[in-house]
Amino acid sequence: MTLAALFGRRKDYGNSRKWADLAYKIDPSHPQTNCMLGELYEVDGKDEDAIRYFEFVLTCKEKPTFIPVNVNILRVNACKHLGMIYKKRGDDKKAIEYLKMGVKIAGK
Numbered sequence: 001m002t003l004a005a006l007f008g009r010r011k012d013y014g015n016s017r018k019w020a021d022l023a024y025k026i027d028p029s030h031p032q033t034n035c036m037l038g039e040l041y042e043v044d045g046k047d048e049d050a051i052r053y054f055e056f057v058l059t060c061k062e063k064p065t066f067i068p069v070n071v072n073i074l075r076v077n078a079c080k081h082l083g084m085i086y087k088k089r090g091d092d093k094k095a096i097e098y099l100k101m102g103v104k105i106a107g108k
Contacts, residue, residue, distance in 0.1 A: 004036050013043055031060035035074045038081060047085050054078040054085075058101075076102045 001023045007016035017040050023033040038053035057078040062071050079102030086095035 001030070001032055001036065004033075008036065008039065013040060016040060029060070030065075030069075031057050031071050031074045032069050034060075035077055038078065042081060042085065047089070051082065051085060054082050072105055075105045078102075079105065 001020070004016045004019035004023060007013070007019065016036070020033060020036045020040060023030065024037060027033065034053045034056045038050045038057065041047075041050035041053065055078075057071075057074050060071050060074070079098045083095045083099040083102065086092075086098065
């Protein structure tokens with residue numbers, strides 16, 4: 001997953017996607033992998049796929065992992081992306097719902 005994130009930061013989305021797909025094959029329930037795939041699909045303009053991955057992240061609970069992951073930060077990130085996707089689609093009501101959910105999760 002770290003390689004996927006590194007390539008993503010460099011905007012090398014092809015390599016990022018390759019490593020994220022591999023991480024997904026190893027553990028399709030990992031919230032960080034699903035969040036990364038959501039972002040990659042969003043960049044590709046495949047909003048329906050992005051929505052599916054981001055909504056999955058919202059269902060994730062904290063679980064022990066070799067490298068600790070803050071699931072709440074990933075949920076807030078998913079809410080932000082979902083809000084922006086729905087805003088882009090003209091669905092302001094749903095966009096506001098997700099953005100408010102993100103604020104609530106963040107505890108603000």
